[in-house]
Amino acid sequence: LPQKKTAPPTSKPSCKDCREKINKVLEQYSEVWKKQDERFQKFRSQLSTKCHGVEKATITQANTPVGSKLVYDGEKKRTLQVNPEIFSTFFKGHPFPNKTWHTCAVVGNGGILANSSCGKMIDSAEFVIRCNLPPLSNGYEKHVGIKTDLVTANPSILLEKFGALMGRRRKFVESLHSYGNSLLLLPAFSYGHNTPVSLRAFYTLEDFESPVQPIFFNPGYLHNLALFWRSQGLRTIRLSTGIIMTSLALELCDNVQLYGFWPFDFHPYSFQTLTNHYYDDRKTKTKFHAMPDEFSHLLRLHSQGVLKLHLGDCK
Ligand code: CDP
Numbered sequence: 148l149p150q151k152k153t154a155p156p157t158s159k160p161s162c163k164d165c166r167e168k169i170n171k172v173l174e175q176y177s178e179v180w181k182k183q184d185e186r187f188q189k190f191r192s193q194l195s196t197k198c199h200g201v202e203k204a205t206i207t208q209a210n211t212p213v214g215s216k217l218v219y220d221g222e223k224k225r226t227l228q229v230n231p232e233i234f235s236t237f238f239k240g241h242p243f244p245n246k247t248w249h250t251c252a253v254v255g256n257g258g259i260l261a262n263s264s265c266g267k268m269i270d271s272a273e274f275v276i277r278c279n280l281p282p283l284s285n286g287y288e289k290h291v292g293i294k295t296d297l298v299t300a301n302p303s304i305l306l307e308k309f310g311a312l313m314g315r316r317r318k319f320v321e322s323l324h325s326y327g328n329s330l331l332l333l334p335a336f337s338y339g340h341n342t343p344v345s346l347r348a349f350y351t352l353e354d355f356e357s358p359v360q361p362i363f364f365n366p367g368y369l370h371n372l373a374l375f376w377r378s379q380g381l382r383t384i385r386l387s388t389g390i391i392m393t394s395l396a397l398e399l400c401d402n403v404q405l406y407g408f409w410p411f412d413f414h415p416y417s418f419q420t421l422t423n424h425y426y427d428d429r430k431t432k433t434k435f436h437a438m439p440d441e442f443s444h445l446l447r448l449h450s451q452g453v454l455k456l457h458l459g460d461c462k
Pocket of ligand 1: 431
């Protein structure tokens with residue numbers, strides 16, 4: 148019998164499905180945007196009441212003295228009592244001096260940023276936040292900018308790219324040159340296995356006299372932030388770095404602009420296929436993150452005038 152012809156199985160959706168989906172998303176999106184100050188202040192005050200990001204987002208010697216008990220936010224039963232050695236790695240002073248910045252750019256790593264020409268606009272922000280040590284040179288600069296005031300580093304990158312910092316460490320220090328003297332924010336106390344590698348990152352930067360300033364996320368802040376977003380209706384196992392940094396920016400900055408947030412396979416305007424990141428096509432762990440759901444919350448905040456989400460090119 149002749150074989151019945153069926154379409155080959157494909158993991159990627161075809162753009163027929165995507166147009167409908169994207170148009171639905173875009174129905175709620177307008178390029179024309181005006182900040183709604185009352186809405187902004189209300190959201191900021193809800194956030195700061197529940198999370199106190201300005202004071203508590205990061206661990207400092209002032210907010211976490213020797214003897215404090217840290218409760219890991221990813222492993223509820225794990226705790227760590229701060230001893231003098233660990234304490235000596237905590238940030239001295241206040242990473243966010245008591246003022247708010249006028250404009251902050253939070254740069255997600257979405258493929259939507261590739262060829263966007265948004266570099267200049269991103270760099271014009273007073274404070275620029277980036278996620279997970281993204282590459283900035285080799286042609287990316289025009290599209291993502293170079294200015295960095297704060298960059299996060301997921302310990303999994305340290306494990307995969309720099310041999311968990313168990314061997315030679317120069318390559319790691321050199322790879323941070325493009326971030327100047329920015330803060331390097333590490334989730335050292337989210338999971339037990341994050342702690343030793345984060346401490347090794349700290350010691351490496353100190354030993355090599357790197358200008359980059361390592362600092363640790365406060366697990367209590369991450370816990371409260373997860374509760375906050377749950378109370379907003381977001382169901383996810385782990386918040387993504389992007390929504391964490393956006394939340395912090397809403398407390399620290401009077402104007403929050405987002406770039407590189409678009410967790411879909413096709414460009415919203417050209418409908419061309421996109422890679423997951425602007426620099427590679429490594430997929431997001433959907434088991435932990437719910438980026439499309441997070442995105443609909445960010446879209447809501449955009450349409451309420453709380454923050455500005457950039458989706459188009461910046462030409
Ligand atoms: O660490 P994580 O896996 O959360 O993030 P990433 O893949 O390094 O990207 C940084 C952030 O950009 C994410 O946390 C998302 O918020 C955002 N992103 C996005 O909105 N769309 C994408 N296609 C990729 C990342």
